[in-house]
Amino acid sequence: MTDAPSIRKGLSRVVIQVSLAWSVAVFGVVWFTVHHKLDEVLDGTLQESAEILYGLLKPNAERLPIGSGGSLPAPPHHERMVWQLVSGDQRVVWRSHSAPAQPLATAHRERWSADSPDWHVYGIPFDDQGTMLYVAQPHGERSQAQFEAALLTAGGALAVGLACAVWLRRRAGRELGPLMDLSQQVAHYHPLEPGSSPPLATREELRPVRDAIVHLGDRLAQNITSERAFSANAAHALRTPLAGLGAQLAMLQRESPANVQPRIQRAREASDRLSRVVTALLSLFRSGGEIRPRHITLAAFVQDLPLPGLAIGVTGDAEVEADPDLLAAALLNLLDNSVRYGATQAQVSFRHDAAAVVIRLVDNGPGVDEAARKRIGAALATQHYEQDMGLGLMLADRVARAHGGQLVLVPVEQGFGVELSLGWRQR
The missing domain is CATH 1.10.287.130 (Signal transduction histidine kinase, dimerisation/phosphotransfer (DHp) domain)
Incomplete structure (x- = not known):
């Protein structure tokens, strides 16, 4: 029999799947938004930087070394944005410290220029002679900023999703608690x-x-x-x-x-x-499943069972607390089965097994083959008495189970062997 699906595990899988799907969806939406908004922010920064530089350079153009082709004096540093002044004949007449010596744009163009493979360029006219002021940002810087934003977005969405999954899983476990309590109550519920x-x-x-x-x-x-x-x-x-x-x-x-x-x-x-x-x-x-135990000495008890036509040998002895009427009914039916199937002798022995006393009965009848013994044994173990089961075996197993034990068919060299265990033995 395969294990039945678990509601808890099923809910956990659904919660995790929903959380991951939600995280991916949130990441996609946020990333799409961040990507476009980040482009707008960076483009706005370039444009405003160009306007600020124009406002600083234009009034001081006569006093600055514009036209020297050099760079603005500054200590070595990393510039996230660079700028150039490019004359009408495509000469860099002045630039920032990290700006390249070649023009950022191959042709004069106001606003955005898309012909640079390495730079994102924004240009505005600087004077009437065709000089352009270009402000640019490396594509790598923009890609890195977008990647970091995407990474933070994905990490945040995943963390939130996992946190929600853990919380929902625990919540689902708590909500399933009453179902587990109900199952335990049902297990202890005896309508009779x-x-x-x-x-x-x-x-x-x-x-x-x-x-x-x-x-x-x-x-x-x-x-x-x-x-x-x-x-x-x-x-x-x-x-x-x-x-x-x-x-x-x-x-x-x-x-x-x-x-x-x-x-x-x-x-x-x-x-x-x-x-x-x-x-x-x-x-x-009469018992209705209720046992009326009395102290029984088993050897004498078995020898007193009236059963004509069967010689009963008893080996050893044991004491047990059991219902004498039920135990006699069980043993008589087992011994009667032996007579019905042609046995003339039966040997009864006793042993202590853990917290039980086991009564072993072996007759000299024809017995059953191994396949039948296993089939009947499986029917006894599952209490499917309708499957190839005689009344004697069924009654004996019911009596054994009422005493906290069971009836088991055992392999023997000759004849038919059973063991009836009684869980309430005298200590």
Whole structure:
């Protein structure tokens, strides 16, 4: 059986996916906005720088060494923007410290010039002789600024998305807490027990689930109660006629000819077997799953079980707290199975296993093959009694489980072997 999908893990995956998608979407929108706004800011900075330089240089043009082709005196430093004064014949007549010695634009053009592979250039006329004032910024500087803005935007969006994912995951876990509480309450809810409280729904969405579970439990309890009452009444109704039938068969056997008596004996054995089944059903449904334990010495208890036609050998001994009626019904049905399938001897032994006492029964009958043993063992383990399961094995397993144990088929060299564990052993 494969594991069922987890709601918590599913919600976590959805939250993470939504957060990542949201982060990517926010990054795309913010980056698109920042990219265009950054271009506008940088272009505005170049334009304003050009206007400021024009305002500084133009009034002082006669006193400045314009036309020398040199640069503005300044200590070595990194310039994020450079400027040039370029004459009409494309000579750089003056420039900033880091500006190139060649014109930033190959042709005089006001405002923006797109013919420079390395520079983003803005130009304005400087005088009437065709001199241009160019202010430029390296494309690399602009790309770096855009990359840093994109990196910060992506990092911020991702951090916010992850923080939201963690918060939503924890929130989802807390919101799933009532569902886990409800499942634990359902696990401890026993509709047949008078003191068992129905589960509580602490969330509005869980109320239909809680109501459905309670209604299902009520219907199951009603069905089980009705089945127990019917089975107990049917078994009780059969008990008296079977007792009378056994007495009449005994009298008939004594009065019949010798050649007819073996047939009557087989009828008596069948009647006795049916009586034991009825007794077992009465004991099982009388208990209703409630155990009335008493101290039992198992060796003497087994030797006192009345079962004609089967020699029972007992090895060892053990003491246990168990319901004697239920335990007798279980063992009688197991031993009766041995007789039905042709066994003449059965060996019973006992051992302590952890907190349980294990009763091992091995007969000398034909047994079953390995495939059938595994199939019946799997049916017992899962309590699917309708699958290739006799009444004797089912009753014995029900009694063992009522005592905190179970019935297990064990491999043996010859015959049929079972182990019935009782979890309430005497310490």
